[in-house]
Amino acid sequence: MKEEIRIAIFGLSLNVLENMKQKVHLMYDDTxxxxxxxxxxxxxxxxxxxxxxxASPTIQNLVGTQKIPYLRLINKQDxxxxxxxxxxxxxxIESDEIRKWFKDRYLQVPVNPKVERVIAYRAKSLDIHKVIQEFLNERNGNLQIFDSYGNIALMNTRTEQIWMEQGKNIQSTDTTLNYTYATMQKAQSVSDIQGLDLRYWLWNTLWRSESLVKDSSSKVFYKLQYWPQPSTAKDRQDIFKIAACFERGASMVQIEKKLGISMPIIQKxxxxxxxxxxxxxxxxSEAQLIIQTKPTESTLRGFFGKLRLKLGL
Known part of the structure; x- marks a missing residue:
């Protein structure tokens, strides 16, 4: 049975990626x-x-905390x-230097201590909520969005447009969702193309991303800031009903009582x-959702008792 080595190449175009895979493959023998x-x-x-x-937190976690052997890929012809x-x-380009590096990593030769110190300094923890908030910060301009499976899209936070990575049909993401600032060349490549509405894309991608969950109390009160635009008919009815309740200001408990929709859907x-x-x-005090409740038997007795006294019966 052959020994196995697992290699990930991240952030390259498909053509460059395939070319690099072929050359790396040739550096290892058939065993x-x-x-x-x-x-x-x-x-x-x-x-x-x-x-x-x-510099993204996801990559820094791999090289800093998990100490995965790595190389940063930089285009420089000379x-x-x-x-x-x-x-x-x-x-x-294959060279003795590159072959030695890959051979050493396979043999688990330790990383240079100087490099380890640099990694430790850069390492940060990923806060997915803060990452997503940057998508809605117009000062950021052009962002390249990615997760652990590769590039997702180019985003312009000023015009609130997004251009999906060519050849990909990405429906959801996970906790590795992140961004970096896009290059001028990348931004210019879509300058004449109409992008998707950023908020439409963001809502529907997050709705389908089961691993992205933000905890909140069912008794906290919220108010709708703008209406979501669900892409699928099967979700639309419940989403719009819930949104209509939050438009008046409400808690999850109130909405569950009013609509009869299950709490997990409201929490989602x-x-x-x-x-x-x-x-x-x-x-x-700002919530205005009114929950109609059926009068209890004791309430009705009290009402009719007061009515009889008032009428002298």
Missing amino acids: IHIHWANIADPKLNILLVNDMFF KSGRIEGDKLFLPF FVSTALFANVLKEIDE
Whole structure:
């Protein structure tokens, strides 16, 4: 049985990615099987990452906390095929230096302590709510959105448009969702193309992303800031009913009583809405949703008793 090494390459275009995979494959002999993984793979052995994405919390967790051997990929023609510290310069060219690096990583030669200190300094924890809030910050301009499976889209926070990565039909994401600032070249490539509405995309992507959950109390009161635009008919009715209640200001408990919709669906709405800034928290005194309740038998007796006294009966 062949020995296996798991390698992830992140943040490259499909053409460059395939070319690099072929050349890396040729550096290992037939006794070793290369498994091309994604960055969420818990058994990852080597990470090759576009330098644009290196500072992201997801990547920093891999190289800093999990200490996955890595190289930052940087385009520089005059240094092509060279390794300097933790940088590998592209275009990728096989060389003795590169072969040695890959062989050493397979043999688990320790990372240079100097490099480890740099990684530890950069490492940060990922706060998914803060990441998503940056999508709604118009000052950010052009952002490249990605998760552990690769690039998702280019986003312009000023015009609130988003352009999906070509050839991908991405329906959902997970806790590795992140961003980096897009290059001018990338932004110019879509300058004449009408993008999707950012808030429409954000709501529907978050709604379908089961692992993205924001906890909240069922007794807290919220008010709708803008109406969501669900893409599927099967969800639309419940979403619009819940939104209509929150438009007046309400709690999840109140909405459950008024609509009879299950609490998990209401909680899912609130979680998605808080991530996407669809809801804001308010005081109970500001809530205007009125719950019609059936009068109890004792209430009716009291009412008719007062009525008899008033009429002298």
